[in-house]
Amino acid sequence: MAKKPKDVEHFNYNEQVRLLKDKGPKRLYFIWGPEDYLSDLFVGEIKNVCLPNGEDDFSYRKISERDFTPQLLQEAIDSVPFLSERTFVEIRSLDLNRIDEATVEKTVKILKDIPDYCTVVFTEPESFEADKRKKIYKKLAPMWCECYVTAQQGEKLVKWIIRRFDAAGKRIDLNAVQRLITLSGDLMNK
Numbered sequence: 001m002a003k004k005p006k007d008v009e010h011f012n013y014n015e016q017v018r019l020l021k022d023k024g025p026k027r028l029y030f031i032w033g034p035e036d037y038l039s040d041l042f043v044g045e046i047k048n049v050c051l052p053n054g055e056d057d058f059s060y061r062k063i064s065e066r067d068f069t070p071q072l073l074q075e076a077i078d079s080v081p082f083l084s085e086r087t088f089v090e091i092r093s094l095d096l097n098r099i100d101e102a103t104v105e106k107t108v109k110i111l112k113d114i115p116d117y118c119t120v121v122f123t124e125p126e127s128f129e130a131d132k133r134k135k136i137y138k139k140l141a142p143m144w145c146e147c148y149v150t151a152q153q154g155e156k157l158v159k160w161i162i163r164r165f166d167a168a169g170k171r172i173d174l175n176a177v178q179r180l181i182t183l184s185g186d187l188m189n190k
Contacts, residue, residue, distance in 0.1 A: 011033065011035075011147055011148055013038050013041070013042065013156075014156070016042060017045050020045055020049055021049065024049065025046055025049050025050050025086070025119040026119065026145045027114040027116075027118065027120065027143075028119075028120050028121075028122075028140070028143050029046065029119070029120070029121040029122065029144060029145045029147060030122045030140070030145070031122065031124070031147045031149060032122075032124035032128050032130060032147075032148060033126070033147070033148040033150055034150065035126070035149045035150055035151050036125065036126040038149050039123060039147075039149040040123075043090065043123055046088070046121060047088050050084075050087070050088040050119050051084055051086065051088050052084075053083065053084060055088070056082070056084070058079060058080075058081065058082035058084075058087075059079070059081045059082060059084040059086065059087045059088060060087070060088050061076035061079065061087070061089045061090070062089075062090045062091075062092065063076060063089070063091045063092070064092050064093060064094075065092070065093045065094045065095060068091060068094050069103075070103060070106035073091070073107065073111075073120075074110050076089040077089060077110060077115065077118050077120065078115075080117075081117055085117065086117050086118065086119060087117060087118045087119070088118075088121070089118065089119070090121050090123065091120070091121065091122045091123070092123050093123070093125050093128075094122060094124075095124075095128070096124070096130070096136050097129075097130070099136060101135070104134075104135055104136045104139075107136070108136065108139045108140060111140060111143060112143065122144075
């Protein structure tokens with residue numbers, strides 16, 4: 001399992017969702033870490049706040065690593081919301097460590113000018129390790145909300161497991177929950 005970076009605080013899923021709903025979405029997010037289940041859930045929460053009526057071809061754009069270009073990012077950000085108050089741009093699995101210098105400069109320039117009605121989310125796979133020495137991180141760090149999504153600890157994980165069993169119409173006692181965590185680990189994605 002990857003070590004938690006020193007400059008990133010522990011991810012509190014419930015607190016982040018509360019802030020999102022209370023204060024609204026930020027313009028730029030960088031979501032990464034070993035807990036891809038919570039990462040996907042949080043991206044879904046951001047999308048639901050940005051697009052409460054669901055996604056459509058006008059207000060929701062998803063860009064994969066294979067398709068990413070600064071021009072495509074610019075077009076997605078410049079898309080004016082239609083039948084929605086916001087646009088939501090999701091960039092999945094773009095390895096920010098491997099972007100060439102010219103692409104970094106263009107991307108940073110684009111991301112410095114995200115309109116008020118747009119939210120851009122970069123989501124990395126669980127195996128990704130951010131190299132904070134790279135220029136792109138240094139330039140974007142002051143602009144984005146970084147979420148290093150880690151395993152939930154202690155009581156939060158226990159309550160989550162109990163809720164999952166309840167949702168399935170089953171019951172589980174505390175000793176069984178603790179044994180399950182011991183055997184399977186504290187990541188929700190495995």
